[in-house]
Amino acid sequence: MRLAPKNPMGRVMLSILAFEAIVFGLAIAGMIQVSALGVPLAFGLGLGAAVLALLAAALLRGPAGYPLGWLTQVVAIALGLATPMMYAVGGMFALLWVVCFVLGRRIETTPPAGPPAA
Numbered sequence: 001m002r003l004a005p006k007n008p009m010g011r012v013m014l015s016i017l018a019f020e021a022i023v024f025g026l027a028i029a030g031m032i033q034v035s036a037l038g039v040p041l042a043f044g045l046g047l048g049a050a051v052l053a054l055l056a057a058a059l060l061r062g063p064a065g066y067p068l069g070w071l072t073q074v075v076a077i078a079l080g081l082a083t084p085m086m087y088a089v090g091g092m093f094a095l096l097w098v099v100c101f102v103l104g105r106r107i108e109t110t111p112p113a114g115p116p117a118a
Helices: 009-033 039-058 065-081 085-109
Strands: none
Touching (some): 009 065
């Protein structure tokens, strides 16, 4: 499940992954302060998820990028097991990802507009 390389929604999805990487880094503090996770575990989970998001963003034009992007959405929601706030935040990012993917598919299936009728 991927979009064509020239699809404009690809850039939007790349931006979503970049913002997710930032949020995953910021979630480390929430895991430590709110959920009382150990520092090494919180850093491992947060940085691991951030690296996954950045890797997916870097590979988004290739065949491996979109599967990694979908995996990133699953990981974003699964981070809710470490700190409950990530259920909501990960869910919002996953919703944005799905909406952008659906809109990208619609762009691909819509025929290009022809010249205006005279």
